[in-house]
Amino acid sequence: MTEGIQEKTNRSRVWTTIMELHRNGQQITRQRVIELSGLTYHIVDGHITNLIEREGTLRRVIDGVFEPIMPFAEPRAITVTDLPDGMMIVEIGDLVLTLSPVEVRMLAKRLQGDAQTAANLQMQHDVGFLTHEVQLRLMRQRQEQNGLIESLQAEIRAMKKKGAPPDHPRMASQEPATSIRQGSLLS
Numbered sequence: 001m002t003e004g005i006q007e008k009t010n011r012s013r014v015w016t017t018i019m020e021l022h023r024n025g026q027q028i029t030r031q032r033v034i035e036l037s038g039l040t041y042h043i044v045d046g047h048i049t050n051l052i053e054r055e056g057t058l059r060r061v062i063d064g065v066f067e068p069i070m071p072f073a074e075p076r077a078i079t080v081t082d083l084p085d086g087m088m089i090v091e092i093g094d095l096v097l098t099l100s101p102v103e104v105r106m107l108a109k110r111l112q113g114d115a116q117t118a119a120n121l122q123m124q125h126d127v128g129f130l131t132h133e134v135q136l137r138l139m140r141q142r143q144e145q146n147g148l149i150e151s152l153q154a155e156i157r158a159m160k161k162k163g164a165p166p167d168h169p170r171m172a173s174q175e176p177a178t179s180i181r182q183g184s185l186l187s
Contacts (some may be wrong), residue, residue: 008043014044014048015051016037017037018068020036027065028045028066028067029066030048052066057069076092077091077093086099086101087099087100
């Protein structure tokens with residue numbers, strides 16, 4: 001009986017910590033939840049897995065970073081009609097609002113921040129995606145460069161074993177391959 005109570009308490013602590021991190025705009029990771037909740041890795045990991053796979057209230061943004069899935073009511077149809085006298089009719093589902101030009105400006109000021117926030121979040125997502133793509137490309141290029149350096153060094157060693165003349169272009173020095181490896185291309 002006490003295990004069930006402890007289980008609910010631990011789940012509650014994990015969820016409360018996740019929601020607090022989310023409200024504060026911080027990344028939600030297992031490590032942060034462990035630090036803030038005071039629970040062990042195994043307990044936090046188990047609850048996060050359940051929240052993702054069984055309950056569906058948490059989702060992976062990227063590996064190791066999560067965000068809560070906030071349930072909202074089904075969106076209603078919205079229509080906006082501008083009238084010739086400057087008035088505006090806004091219909092949201094069954095609700096009809098008739099707004100004066102002053103009220104429209106007041107509402108626009110209020111919604112401007114939400115629109116800007118949405119645009120910033122989308123830009124942040126796009127930049128993160130592009131950054132990840134660039135990092136993957138750089139890693140592939142570094143692997144290719146390392147492969148080329150190793151093949152050139154192997155070719156030089158083979159030529160030395162065969163007794164190639166020292167004035168041969170590949171035998172002149174092994175320095176270029178070493179300097180490339182230590183250069184800014186691979187750091």
